[in-house]
Structure formats: structure tokens, C-alpha cells
Amino acid sequence: MDLKQLVANAIESSTDLDLSYDEIKDLLEVPRHEGHGDIAFPCFVLAKQLRKSPQDIAKDLAQDISGEGIAEVEAAGPYINFKLDHELVSQNILKEIYAQGKDYGTLNIGKGENVTIDMSSPNIAKPMSMGHLRSTVIGNAIANIEKKVGFNPIRINHLGDWGTQFGKLIVAYKNWGNEEDVRRDPIAELLKYYVQFHEEAEEDDSLNDQGRLWFKKLEDGDPEAVELWTWFKDESLKEFNRIYDKLGVEFDYYTGEAFYNDRLQGIVDELVDKGLLEKNQGASIVNLDEFDLNPALILKSDGASLYITRDLATAEYRKETFDFAESIYVVGNEQSYHFKQLKAVLARMGHDWQEDMHHVPFGLITAGGKKLSTRKGNVILLEDVLNDAVDLAKEQIESKNPDLANKEEVAHQVGVGAVVFHDLKNDRLNSFDFVLEEVVQFEGETGPYVQYANARANSLLRKAGFDESKVATQHEFALADEDAFAVVKELNLFPSIVEKAYYGYEPSVIAKYVIGLAQSFNRYYANTRILNDDDQLNARLSLVFAVTQVLEAGLNLLGVQAPKEM
Structure with missing residues (x-):
């Protein structure tokens, strides 16, 4: 039973106001003070139409309104206050909850359609920190809510298992790593190497060049790079799953960035075929002037892919595979511009379904007022x-x-x-x-x-x-x-x-x-x-x-x- 609906029905059936039922319902308020009744109708909006003061309108209308479930109607200044029949209303509401149990509040907005939810997405070879908590629990709650309103939520953990950082980690391991130490405590050791890399790179920029080189080797299928990357990934997943078990969070798919590597060329070819890919200082871009956005960088001058290249492949794959009604990305607020560019490129590609993609941003968790950073070792472990x-x-x-x-x-x-x-x-x-x-x-x-x-x-x-x-x-x-x-x-x-x-x-x-x-x-x-x-x-x-x-x-x-x- 909707209490505002009950009052709106009474107002509509008892008066001849030039307002629709929905307009009446939208105007209804819940008074701050219980002594003012259960529901209130403000009469300000009627003053111009009826050419009377809101106070006089309230006084006149209050005499005419009655309806099932309404015990008292009285004017109070510019408001009409409604006191409901508590016994009848409580009887109906409790009866409804009693009949439905924990299904109470279930809606059928979604009609069983699919919703993909990109959530959590930690980087392999790094521990899950408090910084990963928000995407994980917000995404999980949204998935639960989507199910409650009638959708079929598909939880996807888009693992950060690709990118230049893995070239850097390989360099760090080759320079300072010890296999025995890593096998004994893989995540802690790999984090130590990663932090050390960034400290050393501040003094020796050639390390960054080496990191880029090793990532390119990884992209090209170099056996040593692939073996180390696979090892880092397997150890990370064991750690992640232990923490997800503690949180009670489950995923339908663990399809990280690397999963889409064999689809990247198809994206590039599609952009070329549609005349969208342009060269700029050796790099390949898509112009987004019509969206008032900077150009989207699709390939670096050395041919390496970027986040947006893989996200384009990801979006197309999810639409083809799941035919989603909504595609939700629970990703931090700092990535908002990236998602604007992603949707703009998809729009230029002629994919109208990009309008069903929604970036759900969130703020930061801080500790002592300071942002958490894996690079600097300022990390609080979630476990x-x-x-x-x-x-x-x-x-x-x-x-x-x-x-x-x-x-x-x-x-x-x-x-x-x-x-x-x-x-x-x-x-x-x-x-x-x-x-x-x-x-x-x-x-x-x-x-x-x-x-x-x-x-x-x-x-x-x-x-x-x-x-x-x-x-x-x-x-x-x-x-x-x-x-x-x-x-x-x-x-x-x-x-x-x-x-x-x-x-x-x-x-x-x-x-x-x-x-x-x-x-x-x-x-x-x-x-x-x-x-x-x-x-x-x-x-x-x-x-x-x-x-x-x-x-x-x-x-x-x-x-x-x-x-x-x-």
C-alpha cells in the first residue's frame, strides 16, 4: 500500500483540480512533525490557477476531501494535512509484508533482462587493499538491487592483468626478485618489488623504458614474459578468492583485460573501415571534437594498445555475448573522462547501445586523510x-x-x-x-x-x-x-x-x-x-x-x- 497513492486518490476523486493524479502525488509531502498528520498537500501551486491565497485554498478543499483509509483532513495554513486510519492502514501493510516475506519490495522493472556489472577489478600481482573495497561492495550491492527489481545481474571481475605495469613488474622481478621468496609469500614479495621499481625509477628513468619493452614482449608472446605473467596471475587469484569468500561476494566471470587481446585487431580494423582512425604524431587516434572531448588514443606510436582499445573490445564482446539491457561499470570517479571518451568512440562507430552503458563512479577511502597508494607502499590490506x-x-x-x-x-x-x-x-x-x-x-x-x-x-x-x-x-x-x-x-x-x-x-x-x-x-x-x-x-x-x-x-x-x- 502506497500511502501517498491513497491520499492522491482521495484528492483526485473529491476535487476538480486541474492537476493529474501523478502531479498530485508528486506534490505530497511527509510532514516533519507527527502532530501535522501523516501526509501533507501544499497548496502554493494552486494559487495562480484559483486566484486565491494558498491558505484559503487549503481551507476550502479540506472540507471536501474524504476517502478510504483517511481518518482526518484539516487545513493548516497553506497545507492540507491528512491523518490516516492507523488501524486500517497498518492492517493492510502488515498483511502485505506477511504474505510476501523477504520478497516484499520486489519489483518487475527489469523483466528478466541481462545487466552486466563490471566490479572490483584488482590488478594481479598486487594485494587487495582497502582501495578495492568500494568497487567490490558497491558493485555487489547494485547487482543485488538489480535482481530485486527484476533484472538478471551478471557480475564480471575485469581483472587488471594487462598493461605497462606488468612489464615494470617483470623488470623488477628480474632485477631484485628471488623465486623462493615469491613462492613463500607471493603477493607481499611482488608488491615489494613493484614499490622498489618506482623508487628506483625516480632516479633512473631507463627502468621505465625497460618496463615498456618487456610489456611489448608480453604482447608479442615472448615465452619468458608470458611464463612470469601467468605465474603472477595464478598466485594473485588464490589471494583474491580468499578475500572474496570473506566478503561473501561471487562472480560469474573473471575475464580480465588479457582475455580481449585477440579482439583488439578487430577493433582497429573496424575503426579503419569506418574511416574513424587517424594518424597523429605516429599514434592512432579517433577524433572526438563533436563531443567536446580530446582525441581518443587507440594505439601508441609503437603499436601498443591502451585501456580504451581493450575497453572497446570489452564493450562489443559483452553486447554480443549478453545482449545487455544495461552495462554498468563500477569504477572510481577519476576514470569519468575515460568513460566519456569510450562511449563517444562507440557512438562514432554507430553503436547506439552505448547509451545503455553507465559509469557508476565513487569517491575515495582515505586513511588519516591521505589517499592510499600501492606505488608508494601506502597501502592498507583489505584482508x-x-x-x-x-x-x-x-x-x-x-x-x-x-x-x-x-x-x-x-x-x-x-x-x-x-x-x-x-x-x-x-x-x-x-x-x-x-x-x-x-x-x-x-x-x-x-x-x-x-x-x-x-x-x-x-x-x-x-x-x-x-x-x-x-x-x-x-x-x-x-x-x-x-x-x-x-x-x-x-x-x-x-x-x-x-x-x-x-x-x-x-x-x-x-x-x-x-x-x-x-x-x-x-x-x-x-x-x-x-x-x-x-x-x-x-x-x-x-x-x-x-x-x-x-x-x-x-x-x-x-x-x-x-x-x-x-
Whole structure:
């Protein structure tokens, strides 16, 4: 039940305003103060049309409006305030949630069409740092949301397994590497060599030339270069998969940049055939003046490919293979210009489907206000952060509930969930400073706070011996008190929240929503004797049950688990 829809219907059917139903609904507001009713209609927009003051319009219209589910209508200055029939509305909303369970909020926008989601994409031979967290968890949440609204999400880990940096790494390994050390601790050793390369290259620029040379050898299939590159890649994937397991993130495809090498010539040929490729100082470019963009560099003067060359091949492959309705790239904000160029080149190639490609940018995670950098060795390892978060969660569980049966499992769910939730509660485009001790707190606007509210609700249901299969009549859902109705109104918002998160590619909408729902439920819990054995007990338990369904559904959309005990 959409509460604004209910009020819009009443206004439309009771008045002869020169406004459509959709226009009426869009004007409706939720008052900041509960004393002003549940829904308000501002009359400012009608003043010119009716040639009266908004206050007089509100007074006149309020006398005529009535409808099912509306208990009171009154004018308050330039607003018409509507108080809803709490018992009837809560009955209908809770009945709907009870019938749908965790499917509540599911929409059919996508109609089963494919959506490719390019996410995470760490570079091989480097550890996964906190810098990789955002693309991974934002992409995973977007994939979950896409599924919730009816699409078929296809998670793709476009590994950074190609480019000049691998020539540099090969040079570093050949100069300073030790095979035994690498086999013992591959990622840490390879990172050490990579950092050393950049330190040495600041004094000796010829190292950069050597790096470019070895990457060209790799492109040309040099056996030694290919063997080292393959070894670096295999070791990296073992590390990555261990961390993805901790995060609970899975991929449908690990098709990195190297996967598209045999398609690059086809891209170049297509650009030539369409008369788009031009020579500029020995390099090959596509002019993008009509888009007010710099030329796209397709091939360097030595014939080596670039990111955009491989991304063109990637885009064509994904369209041919998956026939996507949307192709989403969850990549940092600093790559925005690259994606503008990519889409512009595809447009010049005549690929109208480039309009279905969306770059979903995000801000940075900083530590102590400083940007994390693998090159300079200023890196915080993601696995270390997750392990520390689990240890902090374990400490808090020991102090709050030392007899909890499955402490290790719950500590993992809470610790990892805290890190994921903290990332996703921030608006995607905002950067934020990460302080672990603030993240793993059971109080405040945190993941553990929401998880604990859900665990508390489940505890009430267990204590009451609540059996959802025995809630038989609509009367089990009828609640009229203000605290209960505040929770019901929050629950009612969930489908619209899912829709808003989908259209904005913005998981923070859901994270902020579940914080608000948890806060509303905790106020209800504090002010109401929920387990009091009276004729409203089953109705209160039905409300608590509805809260668990929506909190768990919301957390799961974010990729956060919802333990039933904490």
C-alpha cells in the first residue's frame, strides 16, 4: 500500500483540480512533525490557477476531501494535512509484508533482462587493499538491487592483468626478485618489488623504458614474459578468492583485460573501415571534437594498445555475448573522462547501445586523510582490516553475550558486515576517512546497530513462540498506537526505497533506510511492552515479524548478513 497513492486518490476523486493524479502525488509531502498528520498537500501551486491565497485554498478543499483509509483532513495554513486510519492502514501493510516475506519490495522493472556489472577489478600481482573495497561492495550491492527489481545481474571481475605495469613488474622481478621468496609469500614479495621499481625509477628513468619493452614482449608472446605473467596471475587469484569468500561476494566471470587481446585487431580494423582512425604524431587516434572531448588514443606510436582499445573490445564482446539491457561499470570517479571518451568512440562507430552503458563512479577511502597508494607502499590490506573487524566484533560479543552458541560465526558476520555497511551508508560519490574502531560499534549509525535491532526482534519472536503460519486473520495485524504506526510507515517505504536505489545506482539509500527502520523499531521497543499478554499481542508480534523480514531483506541487498542472535 502506497500511502501517498491513497491520499492522491482521495484528492483526485473529491476535487476538480486541474492537476493529474501523478502531479498530485508528486506534490505530497511527509510532514516533519507527527502532530501535522501523516501526509501533507501544499497548496502554493494552486494559487495562480484559483486566484486565491494558498491558505484559503487549503481551507476550502479540506472540507471536501474524504476517502478510504483517511481518518482526518484539516487545513493548516497553506497545507492540507491528512491523518490516516492507523488501524486500517497498518492492517493492510502488515498483511502485505506477511504474505510476501523477504520478497516484499520486489519489483518487475527489469523483466528478466541481462545487466552486466563490471566490479572490483584488482590488478594481479598486487594485494587487495582497502582501495578495492568500494568497487567490490558497491558493485555487489547494485547487482543485488538489480535482481530485486527484476533484472538478471551478471557480475564480471575485469581483472587488471594487462598493461605497462606488468612489464615494470617483470623488470623488477628480474632485477631484485628471488623465486623462493615469491613462492613463500607471493603477493607481499611482488608488491615489494613493484614499490622498489618506482623508487628506483625516480632516479633512473631507463627502468621505465625497460618496463615498456618487456610489456611489448608480453604482447608479442615472448615465452619468458608470458611464463612470469601467468605465474603472477595464478598466485594473485588464490589471494583474491580468499578475500572474496570473506566478503561473501561471487562472480560469474573473471575475464580480465588479457582475455580481449585477440579482439583488439578487430577493433582497429573496424575503426579503419569506418574511416574513424587517424594518424597523429605516429599514434592512432579517433577524433572526438563533436563531443567536446580530446582525441581518443587507440594505439601508441609503437603499436601498443591502451585501456580504451581493450575497453572497446570489452564493450562489443559483452553486447554480443549478453545482449545487455544495461552495462554498468563500477569504477572510481577519476576514470569519468575515460568513460566519456569510450562511449563517444562507440557512438562514432554507430553503436547506439552505448547509451545503455553507465559509469557508476565513487569517491575515495582515505586513511588519516591521505589517499592510499600501492606505488608508494601506502597501502592498507583489505584482508587485515576484515580480520581486525572480526576480532573487534568478537570482543564486543564476549562482553555483551558471552554464552552465545556460535560466537565465531556471528563475529564474522558482524565484523565483515560492519566494514561493508560503513562503506555503503556513505553516498557513493563522497570520499570518507576509515577508522575501524568507529565502524564496529553496536551503537550509532552502524551495521552492527542494524544487525542488533534485527537480532533483538528475532529474540522477541522466539520468546513469544511466534509461529508465522498461525497468523490467520486480518485482525492479527490491526495496530493503532503512534509508536507502532511510525514503524508501519517506515516498513511501507521499502518498495519505493528499492526503486530509488535502483534508479540512482545508490546503495546508500538502502543503508540509510535500514538505519531509520532500526531506530524506529528500537523506539517502539523502548516504549511498548511488546510481550504483554493481551488482545493486541499477536498484532504486535506480527509487526515485529515484519520488521525482521524487511531488515533482513535490506541488509541482504547490501551484501550484509543478518544474524538472528548476537
